[in-house]
Amino acid sequence: MNIGNIQLYKYSLPLLIPLILGDKTVMTREGFLIKITADPNLIGISEIAPLPHFSKESLNDVIKDVADFKKEYTGKPIPTDILERTKSLTPSVRFGLETALLNLHASFKKLTFVDLLNPNAKRVISVNALLTGSVDEIESKLEFLMLQGYKTFKIKVGRNKLKDEIKLIQKIQNILDDSYAVRLDANRKFEYEDGCRFLNELKGSNIEYVEEPFQSKEELQRYVNTGEGDIPIALDETLREIEPDELNKYKVCTAVVLKPALLGYANAIQFAKTALSYNMKPVISSS
Numbered sequence: 599m600n601i602g603n604i605q606l607y608k609y610s611l612p613l614l615i616p617l618i619l620g621d622k623t624v625m626t627r628e629g630f631l632i633k634i635t636a637d638p639n640l641i642g643i644s645e646i647a648p649l650p651h652f653s654k655e656s657l658n659d660v661i662k663d664v665a666d667f668k669k670e671y672t673g674k675p676i677p678t679d680i681l682e683r684t685k686s687l688t689p690s691v692r693f694g695l696e697t698a699l700l701n702l703h704a705s706f707k708k709l710t711f712v713d714l715l716n717p718n719a720k721r722v723i724s725v726n727a728l729l730t731g732s733v734d735e736i737e738s739k740l741e742f743l744m745l746q747g748y749k750t751f752k753i754k755v756g757r758n759k760l761k762d763e764i765k766l767i768q769k770i771q772n773i774l775d776d777s778y779a780v781r782l783d784a785n786r787k788f789e790y791e792d793g794c795r796f797l798n799e800l801k802g803s804n805i806e807y808v809e810e811p812f813q814s815k816e817e818l819q820r821y822v823n824t825g826e827g828d829i830p831i832a833l834d835e836t837l838r839e840i841e842p843d844e845l846n847k848y849k850v851c852t853a854v855v856l857k858p859a860l861l862g863y864a865n866a867i868q869f870a871k872t873a874l875s876y877n878m879k880p881v882i883s884s885s
Contacts (some may be wrong), residue, residue, distance in 0.1 A: 646694030740876030756787025
């Protein structure tokens with residue numbers, strides 16, 4: 599099977615609700631749809647969308663990477679190790695090309711994308727709901743989302759006074775019974791001492807995990823190495839700074855939050871497999 603053509607289609611979509619990323623606000627989501635064609639009349643489609651303030655590559659970097667890939671492979675048979683060859687590309691481009699090529703292969707095999715990857719995969723997956731806004735807004739959203747059937751809720755922390763955030767978490771937990779789960783995401787907001795104090799205040803709470811409470815992977819490793827933490831910790835930003843085989847340094851953590859568009863598809867899969875070997879839960883997150 600030869601690659602016939604590779605095309606990019608740029609999009610720019612205004613967001614109905616502004617997206618808060620760290621201390622930045624994103625009003626428009628920009629990226630590309632990528633379309634790969636091959637003989638005979640096969641099509642693979644995916645998306646390349648660097649996440650503002652998280653991805654290191656720009657939209658111009660995407661155009662350059664895809665142009666280089668197109669020059670190298672157009673009109674040639676798809677190598678059997680093509681996914682290995684994408685490792686040198688920027689993460690969002692890697693993800694887009696990998697999944698477009700896999701879609702192309704699924705089309706060739708007359709399979710769905712899911713069945714190509716794992717014919718025994720679940721057909722229905724559960725998702726968590728993100729709670730944002732004021733205390734009253736969050737309480738109102740929580741009641742609505744519970745009626746919609748959501749069983750897991752995620753709250754961003756590290757943005758307000760510690761005592762106010764603890765009160766909010768306690769209030770939410772008073773509403774939910776043990777059949778619900780609460781996840782907290784700090785996005786590396788806390789300095790080390792503040793993070794330790796926040797986690798200490800959560801002792802006795804039924805929290806599934808706290809994502810990235812500290813400002814660096816070194817501080818996170820320092821905390822997990824103390825062996826004193828009672829609150830489960832999940833890795834997110836740290837995964838973009840380490841390789842899958844380095845997870846052994848963090849195996850006391852509970853979960854890894856995988857963003858394939860920021861890691862690359864094949865790399866995210868390797869992180870998931872390695873995490874499972876350490877009894878860490880892989881959680882997929884969009885970006």
